[in-house]
Amino acid sequence: MATRPIIFGEIQDIPEGHWFEGRKEMMPSSFHRNWGAGIDGNGTTGTSAIVLSGGYEDDEDNGEEIIYTGAGGNDPNTGKQIEDQSWSNRGNAGLRKSQDEGLPVRVIRGHTHKSPYSPEKGYTYGGLYSVVDSWEEIGKSGFKICRFKLLYMGNNLLKRTPEQIELKITNKAAERKTGAVLRVIRDTKVAHDIKKLYDFKCQVCQFALPTKSGHYAEGAHIKPLGTPHNGHDSSDNLLCLCPNHHVMFDRGSFSIKDDLELIGEVTGKLFLHPSHKLNNKNLKYHRESHGYH
Amino acid sequence: MATRPIIFGEIQDIPEGHWFEGRKEMMPSSFHRNWGAGIDGNGTTGTSAIVLSGGYEDDEDNGEEIIYTGAGGNDPNTGKQIEDQSWSNRGNAGLRKSQDEGLPVRVIRGHTHKSPYSPEKGYTYGGLYSVVDSWEEIGKSGFKICRFKLLYMGNNLLKRTPEQIELKITNKAAERKTGAVLRVIRDTKVAHDIKKLYDFKCQVCQFALPTKSGHYAEGAHIKPLGTPHNGHDSSDNLLCLCPNHHVMFDRGSFSIKDDLELIGEVTGKLFLHPSHKLNNKNLKYHRESHGYH
Incomplete structure (x- = not known):
């Protein structure tokens, strides 16, 4: 059997809600390539898909928010943990990689998974989720388990009932009563490609933030994207930056001249990969927006 | 007249939608303390409230998203710009400070402001907004204007019609089709107090990110807040960190011992202000969650 490529995000003709009779049917399209394992991926590529099949007693599924138990250490028949899980397990390392790199994860629910979102039989595709947190804890059986929090990021938010949407928003509003959302970092395919090109090293300071499974940028x-700037999500409008220089760049603490010289609170020169071309119109827009004339 | 204190966030007995006959009525409660100016605040304290009154031809009001023009340089009778605006204007500096520090801004719409959200007469309170972006550009009249993007963060999201909510979500979903939300930084009152205590210097590296109007942390x-950790939003559970060390801390790249020694990818000692007490249970939770035993 040839190795199938790993594919991230939506796969053509398999929309959210798609029903599969069995796991084998998920394999030809690379939807989920591992017949036996719940997690499709590893610490090098990241994880593209997971199956919830009731195999882990500590799993929690609230629909939009899933607390998922990593792979390993359980009795396949009972789902009970019989030994510690490890972060070096390829599935667990893969989910951490997806968290670091902001990769979308397809969530599939099986009939043996106990939740109101599971099908009567077979498997359903629950949409794209993001891994937003990972940690370890002692599970119900007293053994160490690797845990992941996944949040729904799919397109079917549109099809929710008003009550479901309201519930979601109520929870959010309660949290932010006295506060304010400051930063929402979106990670798109093209942004991910740029970060990979630079090996997650900041184009200003060359620092790649170390994480448990790799690096973060x-x-x-x-x-900027969105009104009123309406910039494009394209490589000629993207930089790979560490969070500190990203905040400073967005706020105009520094800007970049056409010859890549840095101006403002940061000096030196922007590191630019030979295969990465920037659009000078975008650089000019940034300079003028932040008063560098 | 004694100087009234500046108050951020909601003010008792003045809910969103509250109607004022005139500007004077907003003053005793500190709701908006400046009779003449649109912006209440300055570069030291930040801005607590703004009035949209049609005084600036470049303003845009889409309800949840406002593109607001800063203060200065306009003819009060026509609203037309007659000279350049400046970032050193106290109102403009105040809005930048609110952006840096994540302070909530009360938005008030006057009857002379042209938008479907304006009252027939008098003024209405439109709720709390966040300043998410600031930049400069050339306005319709050819002069430089200071611009701000504000997003609605108030509690009345709950009272929206399903159609309005759906529209909002549609826009969001379109943006994230191929991507994933990675980081949402919420800023609450207690977090703001901690950051002020440290003068926005990171408790790990002592670096305060410079912005155009001050510093950012x-x-x-x-x-962590939220399920399943359910940490508290209290000072004994909060640190003031630069974005880089925040990402690394959340991902467990380093942790903190009870004696404040840093362990993992970062070495040294956590800087702790004498008046800032941490709860060792929280430190232990972080260590154990990330495998520091």
């Missing part, structure tokens, strides 16, 4: 748009 | 929860 952010894709920074030179001309 | 993030409030990092030791035991």
Whole structure:
């Protein structure tokens, strides 16, 4: 059997809600390539898909929020942990990689998974989720388990009932009663490609933040996305930056001249990979927006 | 007249939607303390409230998203710009400070402001907004204007019609089709107090990110908020960190011993202000969650 490529995000003709009779049917399309394992992926590529099949007693599924138990250490028949889990397990390392790199994870629910979202038989595709947190704890059986929090990021938010949407928003509003959302970092395919190109090293300071499974960087748009700037999510409008230089760049603490010289609170020169071309119009937009004339 | 204190966030007995006959009525409660100016605040304290009154031809009001023009340089009768605006204007500096520090801004709409959200007469309170972006550009009249993007963060999201909510979510979903939300930084009152205590210097590296109007730092929860950790938003569970060390801390790249020694990818000792007490249970939770035993 040839190795199938790993594919991240949505796969054509398999929309959210798609029903599979069995696990084998998920394999030809690379939807989920591992017949036996719940996690499809590893610490090098990241994880593209997971199956919830009731195999782990500590799993929690609230629909939009899933607390998922990593792989290993359980009795396949009872789902009970019989030994410690490990972060070096390829599935667990893969989910951490997806967290670091902001990769979307397809969530599949099996009939043996106990939740109101599971099908009567077979498997359903629950949409794209993000891994937003990972940690370890002692599970119900007294053994160490690797845990992940996944949040729904899919397109079917649109099809929710108003009550479901309201519930979601109520929870959010309660949290932010006295506060304010400051930073929402979106990670798109093109941003991910740019970060990979630089090996997650900041184009300003060359620092790649170490994480437990690799490195972390952010894709920074030179001309911002969204109104009123309407910059593009394209490589000629993207930089790979560490969070500190991303904040400073977005706030205009420094800017970049056409010859890549840094101006403002940061000096030196922007590191630019030979295969990465920037659009000078975007650089000009950033300079002018922040008063560098 | 005694100087009234500046108050951020909601003010008792003045809920969103509250109607004022005139500007004077906003003053005794500190709701908006400046009779003449649109912006209440300055570069030292930040801005607590703004009035949209049609005084600036470049303003845009889409309800949840406002593109606001800063103060200065306009003819009060026509609203037309007659000279450049400046970032050193106290109102403009105040809005930048609110952006840096994540302070909530009360938005008030006057009857002379042209938008579907304005009252027939008098003024209405439109709720709390966050300043998420600031930049400069050339306005319709050819002069430089200071611009701010504000997003609605108030509690009345709950009272929206399903259609309004759906529209909002549709826009969001379109943006994230191929991506994933990685980081949402919330900034609460207690987090803000901690950051002020440290003068926005990171408790790990002592670096305060310079911005155009001051400094930027993030409030990092030791035991995370939200399920399943359910940490508290209290000072004994909060650190003032730069974005880089915040990312690394949340991902367990380093942790903190009870004697404040840093362990993992970062070495040294956590800087702790004499008046800042941490709860050792929270430190222990962080260590154990990330495998520091």
